[in-house]
Amino acid sequence: MKFLDEYRNQALAADLVSKINQAATKKWTIMEVCGGQTHTILQYGIDELLPANIHLVHGPGCPVCVTPLEQIDKAIAIASQPSTIFCSFGDMLRIPGSKYDLLEVKAMGHDVRTVLSPLECLTLAQANPDKLVVFFAVGFETTAPANAMAIWQANMLGLKNFFVLCSHVTVPPVVAAILQSPHNQVQAFIGPGHVCSVMGLKEYESLSRHFRVPIVVSGFEPLDLLEGILRAVIQLENGEAKVENQYARAVNNKGNDQAQTILQDVFVLADRAWRGIGTIPKSGYKLAHKYRQFDAEYHFAIDSLKAEEPAECIAGKILRGLAKPYECSAFAKTCTPEKPLGATMVSAEGTCAAYYKFAKFSLAQN
Numbered sequence: 325m326k327f328l329d330e331y332r333n334q335a336l337a338a339d340l341v342s343k344i345n346q347a348a349t350k351k352w353t354i355m356e357v358c359g360g361q362t363h364t365i366l367q368y369g370i371d372e373l374l375p376a377n378i379h380l381v382h383g384p385g386c387p388v389c390v391t392p393l394e395q396i397d398k399a400i401a402i403a404s405q406p407s408t409i410f411c412s413f414g415d416m417l418r419i420p421g422s423k424y425d426l427l428e429v430k431a432m433g434h435d436v437r438t439v440l441s442p443l444e445c446l447t448l449a450q451a452n453p454d455k456l457v458v459f460f461a462v463g464f465e466t467t468a469p470a471n472a473m474a475i476w477q478a479n480m481l482g483l484k485n486f487f488v489l490c491s492h493v494t495v496p497p498v499v500a501a502i503l504q505s506p507h508n509q510v511q512a513f514i515g516p517g518h519v520c521s522v523m524g525l526k527e528y529e530s531l532s533r534h535f536r537v538p539i540v541v542s543g544f545e546p547l548d549l550l551e552g553i554l555r556a557v558i559q560l561e562n563g564e565a566k567v568e569n570q571y572a573r574a575v576n577n578k579g580n581d582q583a584q585t586i587l588q589d590v591f592v593l594a595d596r597a598w599r600g601i602g603t604i605p606k607s608g609y610k611l612a613h614k615y616r617q618f619d620a621e622y623h624f625a626i627d628s629l630k631a632e633e634p635a636e637c638i639a640g641k642i643l644r645g646l647a648k649p650y651e652c653s654a655f656a657k658t659c660t661p662e663k664p665l666g667a668t669m670v671s672a673e674g675t676c677a678a679y680y681k682f683a684k685f686s687l688a689q690n
């Protein structure tokens with residue numbers, strides 16, 4: 325296949341659905357890791373096409389959703405300082421902090437900007453030597469290399485007024501945390517295609533071996549996901565547990581060497597708090613000591629902040645595949661994309677936002 329619409333071909337989709345129906349003789353719970361995959365599943369009604377014994381649950385692969393409230397408050401505290409130009413991708417500006425969001429900080433007169441690339445911040449820093457330019461770096465292994473490159477380049481340029489508020493997280497530790505949870509229901513994973521295009525398959529082979537769980541690394545189009553689900557079901561039915569690569573057009577075993585090299589140079593693994601899930605050891609990146617001068621947390625020395633999640637928000641359970649958005653009492657009532665209470669409603673990749681957008685308001689529509 326060469327063109328995008330071929331990955332949305334209805335006849336091929338129907339054939340895959342029929343094969344899943346034939347293959348699935350038992351009840352299986354499968355989690356897709358990425359928020360982008362969740363959106364495709366809901367947008368194309370893949371969950372409704374599957375047999376009733378295949379239960380899809382949605383994973384923690386939405387970077388905006390898993391950034392802790394304390395980190396949003398920290399971003400707001402830095403952005404509120406007088407000589408700061410605070411930059412981030414668009415979604416982050418709408419995430420509610422404990423009191424307000426970054427867009428409201430901008431409305432109060434502070435310099436908060438949306439950028440499309442961290443490299444834009446280097447140009448801003450060069451053009452505004454009297455200002456402190458801070459980039460809010462969130463995301464998984466997919467976005468981390470570009471952010472690492474910006475830090476590396478800032479070092480090469482000798483910039484003294486560029487900083488990164490680093491909130492990067494990595495996928496394998498959270499997959500392990502889900503599997504180790506006593507409440508876990510997930511029996512197989514649709515693995516994160518874009519993350520694996522950077523990191524390769526090695527880490528997932530270790531996870532699959534250790535936890536005896538099938539992982540099918542898949543793409544983001546309807547046929548990708550249906551084929552990924554079919555392969556996962558076949559493994560489960562056969563009692564197998566291995567990594568398969570459905571997304572071979574983008575992912576190879578080794579991943580991207582150059583991206584991995586820059587990640588290893590700029591970042592080190594660090595314990596990270598995941599919103600709604602808690603702290604997972606070595607589940608994210610922080611700046612390596614030699615790049616410490618670019619670390620916003622070090623430079624601005626913001627004290628650890630304590631923030632309370634809205635009591636009714638069950639995003640933590642949703643991110644671990646233990647609940648669906650319509651089980652939240654606030655869903656589509658007091659929590660909507662226009663007035664979100666939790667991060668999974670704010671982000672374009674969030675599960676609650678997807679359920680709202682595609683009108684999945686009850687179990688009957690699942």
Ligand code: SF4
Pocket residue numbers: 634636637638639642649652653654655656659660664665666667668669670676
């Ligand atoms: S609907 Fe809103 S309050 Fe409920 S879990 Fe989702 S984000 Fe949280």
